[in-house]
Amino acid sequence: MGKRRRSIKKQPESPPPPASPATHAPCPVPSPVASPKIPAPPAPEQAPEVLVPPDWASAAAFISSDIPPPVVLVCGPANSGKSTFSRLLINSLLPRYGRVGYLDTDVGQPEFSPPGCLSVHVVDEAIADLRYPVFREAERCCFYGDISSKRDPETYLNSLFLLYTYFVEKYRYPGSEVLPLIVNTPGWVKGTGFDMLVEMLRYICPTIVVQIRTRMQRKNLPDGMFWLDDGQAGPNVIIIDAACHKSLSGESLKRKDGGGTRERRLVEYFKQCFPSDISLATNKELAYALASLPPYEVSFSDVTVTHLHYEVPRTEIWRCLNATIVGLANSCDTAQAVPWCVGLGIVRGIDVERGLLYVITPVHVDCLESIDLLLQGLIDIPRSILQVKGCVSPYMSTNLRDTIRERDLYARNLNSPLVIQNGDCDPDDSDSDADM
Numbered sequence: 001m002g003k004r005r006r007s008i009k010k011q012p013e014s015p016p017p018p019a020s021p022a023t024h025a026p027c028p029v030p031s032p033v034a035s036p037k038i039p040a041p042p043a044p045e046q047a048p049e050v051l052v053p054p055d056w057a058s059a060a061a062f063i064s065s066d067i068p069p070p071v072v073l074v075c076g077p078a079n080s081g082k083s084t085f086s087r088l089l090i091n092s093l094l095p096r097y098g099r100v101g102y103l104d105t106d107v108g109q110p111e112f113s114p115p116g117c118l119s120v121h122v123v124d125e126a127i128a129d130l131r132y133p134v135f136r137e138a139e140r141c142c143f144y145g146d147i148s149s150k151r152d153p154e155t156y157l158n159s160l161f162l163l164y165t166y167f168v169e170k171y172r173y174p175g176s177e178v179l180p181l182i183v184n185t186p187g188w189v190k191g192t193g194f195d196m197l198v199e200m201l202r203y204i205c206p207t208i209v210v211q212i213r214t215r216m217q218r219k220n221l222p223d224g225m226f227w228l229d230d231g232q233a234g235p236n237v238i239i240i241d242a243a244c245h246k247s248l249s250g251e252s253l254k255r256k257d258g259g260g261t262r263e264r265r266l267v268e269y270f271k272q273c274f275p276s277d278i279s280l281a282t283n284k285e286l287a288y289a290l291a292s293l294p295p296y297e298v299s300f301s302d303v304t305v306t307h308l309h310y311e312v313p314r315t316e317i318w319r320c321l322n323a324t325i326v327g328l329a330n331s332c333d334t335a336q337a338v339p340w341c342v343g344l345g346i347v348r349g350i351d352v353e354r355g356l357l358y359v360i361t362p363v364h365v366d367c368l369e370s371i372d373l374l375l376q377g378l379i380d381i382p383r384s385i386l387q388v389k390g391c392v393s394p395y396m397s398t399n400l401r402d403t404i405r406e407r408d409l410y411a412r413n414l415n416s417p418l419v420i421q422n423g424d425c426d427p428d429d430s431d432s433d434a435d436m
């Protein structure tokens with residue numbers, strides 16, 4: 001679209017935009033100091049190997065031999081191994097089908113996408129390392145804009161159903177190439193989380209449900225086909241134990257640090273703005289590189305902003321965008337329940353006088369031409385690149401701290417909070433993991 005080509009344009013020659021006096025403090029030249037390393041996953045030689053107990057192996061073998069290609073939903077409490085088992089399952093299904101669908105529904109810790117997204121992928125390459133998630137391009141993605149479905153279960157489920165319907169229409173119609181699908185679900189399985197899981201199961205009608213159980217009985221899902229009315233016919237249910245039950249050492253598996261994982265994933269996501277051969281080993285190097293990357297220039301008049309989880313006074317809409325992460329979407333898609341999102345961007349600066357936003361994103365320029373909708377949620381720029389020791393980040397100003405605080409207040413005050421009962425707590429929200 002010609003108009004969009006003009007509205008979002010790369011500025012290869014120009015230096016980073018001047019900070020708006022209304023929103024930024026001056027950026028002093030940073031002095032060199034030792035900078036902390038980007039927190040990285042443990043080095044391969046220290047990281048524990050993935051255990052494949054016999055019940056995991058036979059479940060994967062059974063599912064891979066299923067005819068027709070199955071729709072498999074993997075569920076269980078937080079930290080029980082759902083993602084690890086799903087990776088194993090992708091690798092088991094690939095030799096037979098060549099391509100495997102994957103519906104990523106965990107907005108706190110997505111498998112192939114950055115935090116805050118639900119997405120559907122078609123995977124055609126085996127997962128090389130079963131321990132860690134990696135980025136892969138999504139077929140379709142929805143930006144939910146928070147790390148827990150708690151704030152807006154309806155929009156969360158609408159996004160999930162939209163992605164599932166997209167996949168079914170494209171890849172499950174008889175006569176076309178029919179692909180298997182794996183649906184990895186969040187670990188929030190109590191209270192509202194349980195109700196949402198039931199809705200997912202009823203909507204998707206998987207052909208196989210894999211339930212992972214941990215040693216902590218009270219954290220597990222109920223036995224049987226808990227989402228169906230009595231007497232209704234259901235799918236195959238395969239129950240497997242969290243892998244620690246079978247561990248040779250008998251020790252519990254290493255628990256995840258949800259917040260740290262999210263931060264690393266966002267850092268990795270924005271590293272994609274640079275060629276892979278550029279070394280960006282520290283937070284400081286990445287912060288500098290991002291700050292000096294020529295941004296896209298977006299005219300206020302060419303974009304609409306949608307606030308996903310809070311309202312903002314009209315006068316504050318642009319200021320509130322400064323130094324935030326936004327989902328990049330197209331307003332034509334708003335006819336559907338949730339617009340598709342092509343990726344994330346950092347609003348690097350705002351020039352209120354000229355009516356311009358400056359955006360950094362790893363999304364390819366061809367995909368940006370149709371973008372005219374910015375989705376603002378509650379996914380923050382990782383602190384590790386926002387606050388680098390020894391320099392004042394160009395995103396950072398005293399005003400900005402106020403902006404973030406104000407935004408959080410809007411979010412808290414303007415959304416009617418869900419009533420949370422005991423135990424009804426999204427583990428991603430509190431970062432508490434289930435015991436196994």
Ligand SMILES: Nc1ncnc2c1ncn2[C@@H]1O[C@H](COP(=O)(O)OP(=O)(O)OP(=O)(O)O)[C@@H](O)[C@H]1O
Nearest residue numbers: 049050051078079080081082083084187243253254
């Ligand atoms: N079979 C296994 N072998 C080795 N480690 C495992 C295995 N299963 C799980 N783990 C480890 O346990 C932790 C949780 O695993 P995983 O992320 O797969 O769980 P999850 O149920 O998807 O968690 P969440 O609900 O929080 O997304 C990770 O550190 C993972 O590496």
